[in-house]
Amino acid sequence: xxxxxxxxxxxxxxxxxxxxxxxxxxxxxxLAAPSAGWRALLPMTVAVLAALALTGLPARVxxxxxxxxxxxxxxxxxxxxxxxxxxxxxxxAGLLALVEVAALLVIVLLLARRAPVRQAIVLGSTIGLLExxxxxxxxxxxxxxxxxxxxxxxxxxxxxxxxxGGYLRTLExxxxxxxxxxxxxxxxxxxxxLHDFVAHDVSGIVVLxxxxxxxxxxxxxxxxxxxxxxxxxxxxxxxxxxxxVHMLDGADATxxxxxxxxxxxxxxxxxxxxxxxxxxRFRAAGRAEVDxxxxxxxxxxxxxxxxxxxxxxxxxxxxxxxxxxxxxxxxLVRVRILPDxxxxxxxxxxxxxxxxPSLHGGGAGExxxxxxxxGLAGLAERVEALGGTFDFxxxxxxxxxxxxxxxxxx
Numbered sequence: 001x002x003x004x005x006x007x008x009x010x011x012x013x014x015x016x017x018x019x020x021x022x023x024x025x026x027x028x029x030x031l032a033a034p035s036a037g038w039r040a041l042l043p044m045t046v047a048v049l050a051a052l053a054l055t056g057l058p059a060r061v062x063x064x065x066x067x068x069x070x071x072x073x074x075x076x077x078x079x080x081x082x083x084x085x086x087x088x089x090x091x092x093a094g095l096l097a098l099v100e101v102a103a104l105l106v107i108v109l110l111l112a113r114r115a116p117v118r119q120a121i122v123l124g125s126t127i128g129l130l131e132x133x134x135x136x137x138x139x140x141x142x143x144x145x146x147x148x149x150x151x152x153x154x155x156x157x158x159x160x161x162x163x164x165g166g167y168l169r170t171l172e173x174x175x176x177x178x179x180x181x182x183x184x185x186x187x188x189x190x191x192x193x194l195h196d197f198v199a200h201d202v203s204g205i206v207v208l209x210x211x212x213x214x215x216x217x218x219x220x221x222x223x224x225x226x227x228x229x230x231x232x233x234x235x236x237x238x239x240x241x242x243x244x245v246h247m248l249d250g251a252d253a254t255x256x257x258x259x260x261x262x263x264x265x266x267x268x269x270x271x272x273x274x275x276x277x278x279x280x281r282f283r284a285a286g287r288a289e290v291d292x293x294x295x296x297x298x299x300x301x302x303x304x305x306x307x308x309x310x311x312x313x314x315x316x317x318x319x320x321x322x323x324x325x326x327x328x329x330x331x332l333v334r335v336r337i338l339p340d341x342x343x344x345x346x347x348x349x350x351x352x353x354x355x356x357p358s359l360h361g362g363g364a365g366e367x368x369x370x371x372x373x374x375g376l377a378g379l380a381e382r383v384e385a386l387g388g389t390f391d392f393x394x395x396x397x398x399x400x401x402x403x404x405x406x407x408x409x410x
Contacts, residue, residue, distance in 0.1 A: 043077030112165025
């Protein structure tokens with residue numbers, strides 16, 4: 001896992017604490033050596049130092065080789081002290097054996113938590129078996145059945161340690177999966193935004209280019225203004241792509257850290273204030289009369305959450321793009337962005353309505369559903385994810401209406 005540079009103590013403290021405990025345990029082991037014997041001291045020392053090293057320096061100490069060395073030391077310790085002398089249980093060797101058991105359980109937990117599945121099963125089972133036989137160094141039961149029962153009882157500790165390690169492993173796997181899914185969802189959402197925003201600008205370029213072809217022969221003096229509008233629409237499309245790519249770069253930044261684009265300077269999602277520019281460019285690129293009614297007082301803008309404002313902007317872009325593609329001869333377009341405080345939950349009401357086209361050009365709604373990108377279905381999912389409602393259809397006058405009601409909180 002990546003280190004947190006903002007809190008260096010989080011990286012230094014565990015290793016320092018484990019170093020102190022290791023030094024203290026080694027000193028105590030040396031003091032107990034004359035009375036406990038080296039055969040009891042060595043496997044305990046290896047197990048304790050390995051457990052502390054794996055806990056304090058997980059990135060520097062290899063897990064599998066260290067666990068294998070501990071297993072060999074523990075097996076040799078059991079073999080060297082078998083059969084146990086009668087006075088072993090009453091001496092310091094009994095305490096050293098219990099300390100070694102605790103260290104072996106820690107290693108079993110770490111194996112279940114961090115090692116690959118096969119290594120965790122093989123090494124964890126081996127160390128768990130050795131942990132259950134440490135007790136045989138202290139006292140040998142009179143029958144084989146009693147010895148097996150005694151070892152099985154101590155093996156329950158290894159089973160519990162493995163279960164705890166497996167549970168922690170599952171939690172970490174779920175967390176990583178959730179992070180990957182969140183990043184994937186965010187990337188897909190930004191990609192859809194990029195498609196819809198660029199499609200809006202490119203459709204404007206197409207309309208202006210068609211107009212330039214029509215007026216070029218009879219009125220060449222009007223071609224230059226149209227070319228200037230085409231250039232502006234192209235620059236706007238490039239700006240939308242740059243902005244979305246920068247936002248996509250920032251999606252990979254860890255929480256609390258700025259992305260590649262910087263912190264405060266990183267582009268934010270589109271909002272309510274960008275709707276006016278979208279409508280102005282739509283009006284300039286077409287022949288329809290556009291009636292815009294939007295409440296942009298600082299009080300209302302401040303109350304609208306960023307996700308709701310971005311979705312409202314997206315709804316207007318999608319609706320105007322569909323009108324430009326499938327009803328280019330419509331004479332009137334109405335855009336409404338107003339707060340709705342009549343119900344129990346304050347809403348932001350967004351609607352885009354166009355009148356029936358003056359020339360037959362196909363149904364706007366039908367073709368909109370056949371278009372590329374996320375379209376109205378994707379927009380409906382986004383609105384519903386915020387707890388709002390989305391609707392579209394043809395009113396009685398033969399036009400098309402797209403509307404959304406988005407909750408804006410108390």
